[in-house]
Amino acid sequence: MVWGLTPLFVHQRILPVECWYPFDEKRKYVYETLYFIQILAQGQIGQVFGNGSGVYVVLITLICGQYDILFCSLKNVLYTAEINSGVSAELLRGKQLAVDKEKEELNQYFVSKETFENLDNLDQRLVKRNLRNATKDALNECIRHHQGIVKVCTLLEEFYNPFCLVKSLQMTVQLCFLVFVSVNTTASVLKSLNLAQYLFMTLCELFIFTYLGQVLKVQSLKTADALFRCDWYLLDLDIRKNLLIFLPIAIRPVQMTSAKFSGMDTQRLRAILTQAFSFFTLLQSLT
Structure with a gap:
């Protein structure tokens, strides 16, 4: 929009996008139209690209939040089982007091924060169950949660991988031509600022797409890490067998792709910048 408002700033009857028309476009009322x-x-x-990118950001942020919840649930699966099995609130409070928050890993959650369970009136609102069955139920709930997240990620990737391909090609060509035009033309100060702004916004959009793709990939890999953070060696043999079945699925990363050709991650960021610079060098050699 700043680019479109340039004619108003320079007080000239020029169009934001220079086009050829079979009539005099500077006539009264014609120019305004x-x-x-x-x-x-x-x-x-701008709204089409902005809304598409905005929905992409919101959905991946929500999915990463779900991975945070899953990570916390898997890490504390034994404590969840104890709560559901009806362990006394005094014993659970003692375990809460024994947790040293200062030793918690920094930045282990992306958009969430881990808090203690509210143990007030715990016995009245829970049905007591066997600890072994409660552990199985807690683990199965985490597995179902993981399956739901992976299903949503698959649908999101199927919907967005053509869009990511178009965005990758658009940003590669756009970066190349923006730098080429900035270097090889002598424009006014205002148009130079517009070009710099356009270049900065393109780089920001490229960073957003690739950074969030990288975050989603890292968040999906935390599922396997959370399995090892729980006291799995205290579980029964059949529950540990279920963990071994779940582990190969948990270590499989979820990744946004560009039409299945390449992943949208930090490696893709470097590849796009390299390709844009290569095209720019080619154009420079042809001029």
């Missing part, structure tokens, strides 16, 4: 149409088109294109 064309200017309004171009501004409207630019605004709609």
Whole structure:
């Protein structure tokens, strides 16, 4: 929109996007009509890309929050089983007091924060169960939660992988031509600022797509890490067998892709920047 408002700042009857028309576009009312149409088109294109990117950010942030919850549930699966089995609140409070929050790993959660269970009136709102069955139920609940997250991630990846391919190609070409135009043309100060702003926004969008893809991949790998953080060696043999079955699924990373060709992660960020610089060098050699 700043690019579109340039004619108003420089006080010239020029269109935001220079086009050829079979008539004099600078005539009265004709220029205003064309200017309004171009501004409207630019605004709609910006909304399409902005909304698509915004939904991408929101959905991945929500999924990462679900992975945080799953990570916390798996790490504390034995404590959940004790709560559900009807262990006395005094014993559970003693375990809470024994936890040293200062020794907790920093940044182990992406958007969440771990808090203690509220043990007030615990016996009245829970049905007591056998500890072994309660452990199985807690673990099965975590497995179902993981299956639901993976299913949502699969649907998100199927929906967004064509969009990510288009965005990757668009940002590669856009970065190349923006740098090429900035280097090889002498424009006004205002247009130079617009080019710099456009370049900065493209780099930010590229970073957002690749960074969130990397975060989703790292969050999905935390599931296996959480399995080893619980006291798995205290579990019964059949429950440990279930953990061994679940472990190969947990270590499989969830990843956003660019039409199944490559993952949207930090490696993709470096590849796009390298390709854009290569195209820019090629254009420079041809001029």
